[in-house]
Amino acid sequence: MPGSSRELFHPDVADLVLTDVLSALSDPARLEITCRLAEGPLEVAACQPTGADMSKSTLSHHIKILREAGVVRNDPHGRQRYVSLRRQDLEDRFPGLLDPILRLAPGGDQL
Amino acid sequence: MPGSSRELFHPDVADLVLTDVLSALSDPARLEITCRLAEGPLEVAACQPTGADMSKSTLSHHIKILREAGVVRNDPHGRQRYVSLRRQDLEDRFPGLLDPILRLAPGGDQL
DNA sequence: CGAATGGTTCTATGTTTTTCGAACTGTTGC
DNA sequence: GCAACAGTTCGAAAAACATAGAACCATTCG
Numbered sequence: 001m002p003g004s005s006r007e008l009f010h011p012d013v014a015d016l017v018l019t020d021v022l023s024a025l026s027d028p029a030r031l032e033i034t035c036r037l038a039e040g041p042l043e044v045a046a047c048q049p050t051g052a053d054m055s056k057s058t059l060s061h062h063i064k065i066l067r068e069a070g071v072v073r074n075d076p077h078g079r080q081r082y083v084s085l086r087r088q089d090l091e092d093r094f095p096g097l098l099d100p101i102l103r104l105a106p107g108g109d110q111l
Numbered sequence: 112m113p114g115s116s117r118e119l120f121h122p123d124v125a126d127l128v129l130t131d132v133l134s135a136l137s138d139p140a141r142l143e144i145t146c147r148l149a150e151g152p153l154e155v156a157a158c159q160p161t162g163a164d165m166s167k168s169t170l171s172h173h174i175k176i177l178r179e180a181g182v183v184r185n186d187p188h189g190r191q192r193y194v195s196l197r198r199q200d201l202e203d204r205f206p207g208l209l210d211p212i213l214r215l216a217p218g219g220d221q222l
Numbered sequence: 223c224g225a226a227t228g229g230t231t232c233t234a235t236g237t238t239t240t241t242c243g244a245a246c247t248g249t250t251g252c
Numbered sequence: 253g254c255a256a257c258a259g260t261t262c263g264a265a266a267a268a269c270a271t272a273g274a275a276c277c278a279t280t281c282g
Binding site for chain 4 (some may be wrong): 117138165166167168169172173176187189190191
Binding site for chain 4 (some may be wrong): 006008043044045056057059060061063064074076078079080081
């Protein structure tokens with residue numbers, strides 16, 4: 001039965017906390033993941049930052065931090081998962097916050 | 112001989128790192144200090160977040176984190192010190208970053 | 223000079239974060 | 253069913269961070 005996968009917790013828009021978002025984005029690896037997701041959803045494995053050689057448990061951990069801060073969604077999709085940026089939710093809760101950060105991030109100049 | 116006080120290190124504008132700034136601002140106490148400084152320089156003791164009862168060594172530590180990230184200056188002024196927001200420097204290095212954060216911070220709606 | 227003041231730095235302690243391997247869960251396809 | 257696959261979760265160890273007291277330093281003022 002497809003679609004019955006394990007759903008992970010995602011905080012409600014109203015519950016997002018600014019310092020949690022900033023904290024989530026203050027790690028270089030997580031910031032890069034976030035920038036990459038600005039171009040569209042990715043499978044977990046494809047979120048792996050360039051050059052960074054992290055274990056899959058570490059990568060999963062970073063995505064968890066981003067998810068719990070409300071920065072990304074993580075939804076099951078067949079045997080894998082799609083990670084996507086909660087762009088509109090972030091814009092609703094923290095208008096004008098995300099765009100400058102994405103633009104200013106090390107590899108975010110192709111926006 | 113006034114003015115010969117101990118000068119602390121302040122990173123050059125070009126050396127500021129985005130993740131360091133985000134990390135510095137991701138702590139509630141430091142974010143509040145930063146917001147308060149948006150209205151003008153303050154003596155160190157006056158930076159103390161409302162309600163938070165932190166020791167002066169802890170307060171000094173937080174201001175140090177902000178200073179080393181390039182968010183604030185800390186200059187001697189007689190027997191005390193003035194802490195000030197490096198607003199223009201941040202704007203030069205990370206245009207458009209600070210204003211939304213200050214505006215969205217818990218007590219930053221009086222801007 | 224000597225005491226008080228405003229802050230920094232040092233040292234130590236407890237907490238949080240980061241990282242990884244190993245074990246586990248759900249899904250696909252033979 | 254069973255092996256392979258994509259990820260999460262658990263457990264542990266190392267690193268980083270927060271906090272506070274004590275010591276210290278520079279400045280002012282009597």
